[in-house]
Amino acid sequence: MILALLFANSEGNILIERFHGVPVEEGLQWRSFLVKLGADNLKGVKNEELLVACHKSVYIVYTVLGDVSIFLVGKEQYDELALSEVMYVITSTVKDVCGKPPSERLFLDKYGRICLCLDEIIWKGHLENTEKERIKRLVRLKPPTEF
Template sequence: MLLALLISNSVGNILVERYHGVPTEERLHWRSFLVKLGTDNLKGAKNEELFVASHKSVYIVYTVLGDVSVYVVGKDEYDELALAEVIFVITSTIKDVCAKPPTERLFLDKYGKICLCLDEIVWTGILENTDKDRIKRLIRLKPPAEF
């Protein structure tokens, strides 16, 4: 299960956070842990360079994309390799929506569309869609042409 998806700006402010199966009292812990992990390790990192960590028997894959940092936390079948695929789909979709690696301002300008894309990629902690063309069709809020 994908436990968490967080996107923060370069100074650690959370822009988007989604939790699945994480109790409310643990969310603050995860939020502060992931932001600290990113500020410690993402300085000077290249765009889309993946970093891997583990904490409390879960896996964490994170990267920087423009001015935002993306964190994905998973357990069980979502190990480092599966999370790398999830984060690749997320970063490539964000780049498509923003037409380039986003600044914080551009990310916030496209916030609604990015959230729709994230809902199509990950739903209730399970990876749903990885095909960018299908995601684009689904966020238009029209029924898909193919079944």
């Protein structure tokens, strides 16, 4: 199961967080742990260069994309290899939505569309879609034709 997906800015403020099957108290601990992990290790890392960690029998894959840090936490079948595949889909989708590796402002401007894409990629802690074209089709926002 994919336990957590977090996006944070360079100061460690959380932009998006999604926890699946994690109690609230434990989610707070994971949040602070991941932000500290990123602060310690992500300085000087190139865009989309993946870093891997293991903690309490779970796997963590994290990277930087523009001004945003991305963290994925998984266990069981979502080991570091599976999480790296999920991370690739997430980073390529965010780049497609933003048009380039995002600054924090651009990321927040595209927040709604990014959240829709994340819901199509990960649903209830499991990988749902990996094809970029299918994700684009599924998140198309159409105005209501009739009220």
